[in-house]
Every structure is written in C-alpha cells, then in structure tokens.
Amino acid sequence: MNSFSIEEIKIGDQEKTKKLFDEADVMTFARISTDYNPAHVDFDYAKKSFFGKQIVHGMLVASLFSSIFGVKLPGLGSIYTKQSLKFTKPVYFGDEITASVTVKEINTEKNRVLFDCVAKNQNEEIVIIGEAEIMPPRRK
Numbered sequence: 001m002n003s004f005s006i007e008e009i010k011i012g013d014q015e016k017t018k019k020l021f022d023e024a025d026v027m028t029f030a031r032i033s034t035d036y037n038p039a040h041v042d043f044d045y046a047k048k049s050f051f052g053k054q055i056v057h058g059m060l061v062a063s064l065f066s067s068i069f070g071v072k073l074p075g076l077g078s079i080y081t082k083q084s085l086k087f088t089k090p091v092y093f094g095d096e097i098t099a100s101v102t103v104k105e106i107n108t109e110k111n112r113v114l115f116d117c118v119a120k121n122q123n124e125e126i127v128i129i130g131e132a133e134i135m136p137p138r139r140k
Contacts, residue, residue: 002075005139006111009103015073016100017064021056023093029060056091062128064099065117069134073101074113077137081112085130089121096122101132111135 030036038045039055046054062085069078091097097119105114112133119128 001071002073003077003137004074006074006106006108006113006136007139009074009106009113009136011103011106013073013103014100015068016098017068017072018096018098019064020096021061021091021093023054025060026054026056026093029057033057033059035059051090051092054093056093056095058085058087058091058128061091061097061099061119062130064097064119065101065130065132068099068101069115069132073103074134074136079135080132081135082133083117083130084132085117085128087128089125089127091121091127095127097127099128104131111138 026040030041035057039049040057043054066080069080099119101115101117103113104116112135115132115134117130117132118126121127
C-alpha cells in the first residue's frame, strides 16, 4: 500500500485497478446498500427493461475509484472530499472494468488534489467519467 503526500504527487500521475463484476458482487452490494432495484437483482424484470438484462449498480462500479485513492494514489491516510460521476454505458454481469485516475490539478495551500476518473469495460468503452478531489496524507 502506498501513502503519497502532496509534495510527492505530480500532475499526470496515474493509477488504475481492474475488476470483473458478477452476480454475487451485485447481490452483496444490494444487501449492503439496500438498493434492490430489480434492474440489478431480478432476471425477469431486467430482461424486459431498457437494458435487456441485469446491470451492475453504477455506484458499485464507481467504488473502484475509492479503492485506488485509499491504497494506491494517494493511498493510506488520504481523505475523499468530492466526487462527480457521469454514467455513460451500463455494466453487465461478466464485464471487466478498468478504473483509472489521473492527477489533473494540485492545490498545495489547501492540500487538495483533483483527479480525472475514467472507467472502461473490456471493449475499451467508457462506462463512467468524473472528477474527484482528495486530501492526501500530510508529509511523513
């Protein structure tokens, strides 16, 4: 696990993570979040929906960004202060998503780093775009 202070971070720094989402992930997230929307958890309902089959919760997919910030960049000791998200394509069971973050701006005075966030499926199609503001740990 990493722990980078603002002095160690540079514009353009990147990190990523990858995960294949399955039905068990969705059912666990539904239980934890209490989001039992049938588009996620009901095969028959989802089959008749706009998407044609069950989809993964967008916020579950977006949580990949949190995993990057918490353990990779900036890592341990960082605090998530803001996030914007735009969901551009559905994620289906069996999709492998690569989430990546890139340092966009650094505000040393306020100890804040702004990141571009992008998640793509196995076909390189963007499924989420957004920005996050993180407060990295103080100098070691």
